[in-house]
Amino acid sequence: MKNKKRILIVGNWKMNPNTLISAKEIFSSIKKIVLKNKKTDVVICPPFTFINSLFNSSKTAALTIGAQDLSVYDSGARTGEVSGMMIKSSGAEMVIVGHSEKRAAGDTDEIVNKKIQQALKNNLVPILCIGESIRDDHGEYLAVIKSQIKNALAGVSKKSLTQIIIAYEPVWAIGNTNFSAITGHELHQMYLFIKKYLKELYGDSISSLIKILYGGSVSPDNVSDLINFGEVNGFLVGRVSYDPSSFKDLLTNISDIKKK
Numbered sequence: 001m002k003n004k005k006r007i008l009i010v011g012n013w014k015m016n017p018n019t020l021i022s023a024k025e026i027f028s029s030i031k032k033i034v035l036k037n038k039k040t041d042v043v044i045c046p047p048f049t050f051i052n053s054l055f056n057s058s059k060t061a062a063l064t065i066g067a068q069d070l071s072v073y074d075s076g077a078r079t080g081e082v083s084g085m086m087i088k089s090s091g092a093e094m095v096i097v098g099h100s101e102k103r104a105a106g107d108t109d110e111i112v113n114k115k116i117q118q119a120l121k122n123n124l125v126p127i128l129c130i131g132e133s134i135r136d137d138h139g140e141y142l143a144v145i146k147s148q149i150k151n152a153l154a155g156v157s158k159k160s161l162t163q164i165i166i167a168y169e170p171v172w173a174i175g176n177t178n179f180s181a182i183t184g185h186e187l188h189q190m191y192l193f194i195k196k197y198l199k200e201l202y203g204d205s206i207s208s209l210i211k212i213l214y215g216g217s218v219s220p221d222n223v224s225d226l227i228n229f230g231e232v233n234g235f236l237v238g239r240v241s242y243d244p245s246s247f248k249d250l251l252t253n254i255s256d257i258k259k260k
């Protein structure tokens, strides 16, 4: 199937790698790969401590830096917190909000909403993660998706809504060992469901501008199926994003599909 859309890959490094030296090495390999695959935009989200150093060596529009989380606060006596302004001033352009690992550690819908507002206030593009923990036979998981979207975006202005990227990441598909967590057809159904709901909430013109990514065991092996049938704008990638050899295969497979 012909696919002319530019694909966005967001790499979530989570708490990896262990040292700044390794982070720089991995990032420099990724940069070489990105420069050879000019049709894909890549955002790497390393741990906070590596953001500025990697930003200083990115120097290409196709490779930018993001963060994995941000505080709900602006500043002050908040030990261990990192604000949106700090992240922005370190060179990041995007920030992941509401990742299931953060939700499991206590981020409620209300906190996710505050983080979205903080990101927008500091000119960071929020990548809002949504996704059900399990799929039941009665389709109740669809109500979970709806309420996650509605609550996370409550009070966001129409103009800001168009900046937001939604990453559909079913929790059961993250960190899967066989890299075949969801099929392109299943993903397509969810893509249509999310788009329809966004349309219902915000109308045609706004919903058509909100990008939708998929995350959860994306790999070089399943990416063709997910692109050909899934209709998404890109992917949120965990493990593969800090393994240069798999990342190279991922981007090569994406660009091969786009040439067809």
Ligand code: PGA
Binding pocket: 012, 169, 173, 174, 175, 176, 215, 216, 217, 218, 236, 237, 238, 239, 240
């Ligand atoms: P995974 O992680 O690609 O390793 O499954 C995805 C994520 O948690 O964002």
